Amino acid sequence: MLQKNMYFCYHNGMNNLIRIKSGVSGLDDMFNGGLIKGSSVLLAGPSGTGKTMLGLQFIKEGLFLKENCVFISMVKDPADVLKYYDVLNVDWDKYINNKKLSLLYFNAAEIDRMIFRLKKIFSKSNIDRAVIDGLPCAVKPGYLVKIRTMINFFKDKHATSYFVTAVSEKNKEVTFDNASFPEMFNSIVLLKQKEEKNEYLKTIALLKAEGIIYDTKIRKVEIGRNGFKVKTVLDKEVMRAPAGSAPVIQLGNDIFLKSKKVEEYLINTFKEKFPQAIIDKPKSSLRYDLENIINDVKKDMGIFTLKFEDVYRLAKDDLLVSLDDYIEKKKFFKGSVEACTFKEKIFGIPDDASCRCLIYRKDLLDKHSVKVPSTWEEMVKAAQYITQKENKSKIAGLLFYNRKNWMSDTFMELLWSNGGNIFDEKGNINVSNKAALESLKFIQDLIYKFKVVPAGFNSQLFYEGRCVFFIATSYAYKEIINGEIPWRIKKILKPSLVSKLALAPLPQMKKNSRNFKILSGSAYCITKNTKDIKSAIMFLKLLTSEKTMRALELKAGHPFPSRVKLWKDKEILWQKPYYAQAEGIMEKYMIPYQSIENYKTINVVIQNETLKVLDRSKPIVDVLLGLESEIKVINKRCKDHERIAKKIIDYLELNYNRQIKLKDISAEVKLNAHYLEKIFKMQTNDTIFEYLIDLRIKKARELLEDTSNNVNEVAYKVGYSDAGYFSKLFKRKTRHTPSNYKLI
Template identity: 35%
Template sequence: MNVKAGKDIKLLRSKKRIYPLLKRIKSGIPGLDKMFRGGVFNGNIVLVEGDPGAGKTVLGLQFILEGLKSDESCIYISFMEDPSRALQYFNFSKVDFTKYIKNHRLSLIPSDLKNIKNLSKLLKKLLSTSHIFRVFIDNLPVLSRKDRYAEYLPEMVKILREYNVTTVITTTLSKESGDPRRESTMMPEMADCIIKMKQIQKENKIIKTLVILKSKGIAGDSDVKLVEINESGMKISGNFKNNDKQLVNANTGKGLEVNIPFEEGILSKILSGFKEKYPEVTIARSENITSAVSYVPYSTVNNMAVDGLLLSLDTCIDKELFSREALDACSIDGKLYGIPDDFNCRCLLYRKDLLEKYSLPVPADWDSVISTSKLILKKENNPDLTGVSFPFGDGISLVELFLELVWSNGADIYDLKGNTLLEDIRILEALELLRDLVLKYKLTSEDIWNLYNKGIREKMTNGSLIFGFTYPELIKELYDSNSIFKDKIWFAPFPKMSKGEMGYAVIAGAAYIIPKNIKNQEAAVNFVKYVTGNEIAKEIEARGGWPFPSRISFWADEVILKKKPYYAEAGKIARSCVNPYNKIKNYRLFSLITQKEIVKVLKGEQEPQKGIKILNDKLKKLKRFKLHHKIVEKTMAYLENNLGKTHYIKSIAQEVKISPKYLQIIFKLETGMCIIEYLNELRVNRAKLLLKNYKYNVREAALKVGCSNMTYFGRLFKKKTGILPNEYRLED
């Protein structure tokens, strides 16, 4: 039956079905059910994302065909073209779909976004009156929450779940949630299973791959598989090997792997434009940080540069065009190792409407933040209203906050010769202020130890917070969605303390890097120059931004400012940015040591004076035993870069070339914790980041941080965070 969305149609009547729980459904694709340990469950919604031509439609039609062969009734919906036309091109296995259409076993529905509301109504009518087992929705456009048709998507999913219909939905490669510049798409979080299909270029042909990114309730096979499509249809033909020497990669010939997580439209334009300019270079997309060109956070630039892994990019750009602070964040000892794209830092987000209501100025110093908070809390008399909030839940952010207060009070941790300055009263005042905000003034919320940047943004938009110290991407989100809150919330630079000239904050952002050990450096450098050129950079900025561009001219560009008026504040924010890696040479080790002492102070377990004294003694030891902290830094870098491996003290000691016993002694001496304890901290912190990304289920996150025992991983995660991994995933 061929029907149109929105049209009244005659349907066969039957009683609503009740499915048995957790019944496995055959996909019809040889090898795929094995990856799902027997198949997906009935009623599952399976999202298949991938490049055009990767085989998504073939997978969906083969799924429908399997149902038809089992005497099931099915629906095929296409958002791209008339489904009857699509069947003519995918008539594999010599199957005649016409007979299924004539006997009303297969319903075809052409649709588009304008008719998605009517489509939901039609689906409900079909499912309530016909005995439908499977639905295939092809080429569903990628929708984010701000899209005008997005409100109808949850309704359609709700209907599919209500009637327990197993559904396959295909879409073009969706926006990767791991990059902070991106808006989140809606469909991945609604899907029970996610399959990603991809095309990778060989020297003379394209190969197709498939990987399961999410499998609810199923310990699916997470290995990347090769996909074969021929006249018999699609099948999984074995594991894909990254070290296949026939593949174009960053280390062979004129091939170039790039790891740039931009949206599909702009990335395709970048790659095709570069290919047109350099036709001799073969480009392949990758998700590997060791690709010839990668787009990574500033912290990764610094860590890899310190470890001697990056190529210097000093001659790739005109530095006068970029923010000095952003360049400094990508530089070590005066050499540029990353070309900055965007930058960000912690700011003072404030309720503009409340300040205007009581005719109060925006606080420029911490005394004003405290007095203004107290005044508004008293006048509002709202028990749900909080004065000040920080991202305490993240230990790294806690250390950054301490440093920001130290710098904003005119002090520093080290002098130019590397001597510690913690005896400076201004450093003690910074820690006392942090302590007093929590324990004395009672201006923070009670859940501070579980509060992350996202939670602070939510408190700002639900009206329960006056001042939030977090990244200002909230402002970007408000303008992108044209929210009513965009006129109620604004931002200012980090406030200064009484003895400081201005406020300072740790800079964050993303940059392009090139690993040192690749062979095709010339092609990689040409690509970086191309993608950071003004024309391409401006187009990228028009579509993204996180939230400020590092290129100075964009701060005053009239076209960009019409869409993003907050860019006018970029210069002020940039002047307050500081790169801690340049001010503190052993920053990773410093951060680890400092975090433990700050937590004790903020929990009231020790006085600030004692915390500073202990910290000072530990930092002096680092300077006294330079060889020791170099070994510890090398150990930390090795563990961070190889987190997915199984580690033993003996193997770690071999990497840093000292005896296992000596390594354990100096690591404990320098950090105050044993290696395994540090490794577990690292695992849990990395797992938190992975669990925020819809691509990874709990099992996959555990494996990526080196935990193959799920019971042990669950216990470890709960010990460090207070909740289980699946609870954290849902909560955040």
């Protein structure tokens, strides 16, 4: 999947300028797509305007993109500076320890020595981003030469540099004591503040941006829990409903499937405060496959639920609203919060969380005085002992819930618990390792050596009451005891079985070792295309409050609720005593789609290959070698596809104001038209021309900010010769006519 927050290239004559992201919401829009890599930027403004925070967000963005960064302070120890910026939610020590972030402390008189130190750093690894904080602008001419030397040093190394300086504000105008000083930089960002209605209003403006058609307007700035944010025209559109209108709440994909009574309570409670509120619910249930979800969220979808992995995917595609300011993280299960996080921002309020666990026949363990096993060795012995004693009943020792990718999940969980992974410490693919070999061999031994798993893997035996241990999710356990299983299974379910089952954490590979599980679950999200985001957030806060989530658990609910307090709620435990096991079951978890590139595709390959171990149709070593080879091919192919999609986007960015045909793009990218359409769809979940429409509408919104531009001119500038057709498209995408949009 092509990350929309990555840099892109465009060609300007003989120059090949690479754009990079600033890490500050709204600032890249002002630069018309991002900063130019290798350029120098002067951040200037009076004290208290957020200069240092803006610079550190620039470094934060680089660190998350695995770039090398340096933070230089000319005022105080940089380590002390970082202590006061934990609001940015960055583990600075982690990046310092792994050498991705270097800290230097020099004063203005030591620039020569500073450059010498930088040369030593560059000799070991390249630096991509640099921030120099506390640069004096009132300097003698001799120092100007040294500063220019430092600017050129970074430029020669293709490092993008921020120089932060404090300036005085006289007669409401920011001035530089030396007129030559600002001329040395490629771009100048000016921060100011003024008193308005008993508070200081902060603003940002670009005074200069060489080689860029940039935004010349003064923009408002917000500094909050997520750091520095520039308010743009898009914020006006999405963060409030049209003036004077009633709140509009859009509820998507059956979010109240659990309880219609809770739905009525929430809607009535909200309408008590906002009597004119409009509650907009879908006429039919939405489809749950990811491709259709992505198509839906590009419409006016509102509040909806997503699986954890889909939250991450859609956040990566910039389709969801950040909900950082609307969640009390400490009150939620840590893993759920992590699963809904992308680049340190939360894009979903967790609802429930689950992972695989051990469902066992409590009656059989009690009958034969066998303790609940805590290791795989203990479980094998317990299964062998009980099946031997119950020989007349012909019961199985262990079965797995035979759902999609169950074998892949089993292999990965055993591999992690055995101290292994599918890549080495350097990040290289390495599946044919000792831990992987042991893990697959153990799965095979469960069938052929220990004989506790029947060769057919028929999970039907468990529902018939003919199995001791069953590995499945906690959700599967809930379905069984509540009789919510599919009819085909309900027909064979032995009624007396329900009261005999109990729940426990998955066994460990070895005593006192880790037993990792893949975490799954769902969360409430808000799409960026929601009509009235402000009202949606108010409703979401009510929906995800402790009172509401408790009511949902008492009416229905899935194991386990993400609010940890509910695990120990007496009334809930009286209904669902197995919730007491939640902490132990989910104690060690993995979120593979965040840590393993292209995991969704790789997971399918692992499933298909490792299944060959069960029937011994292929030696384990050959399975692992083949798996390693296939994963390498997948990663290479994905990178090639990403590069192709990026080329197409670059072409569209350059030519959106022209009439574009598929054959033009095909000639530019030098690929068959059908093939590149397929690749682009795979990488962006958009067709090329739907992407082009979105791009043109985005450019049109920017042009409509300038009220001197009429609709016909804007239509022509973004590639439409027919203003009427453009207006229809614009309204379909923004819910406003171009003329009305100018008035927002």
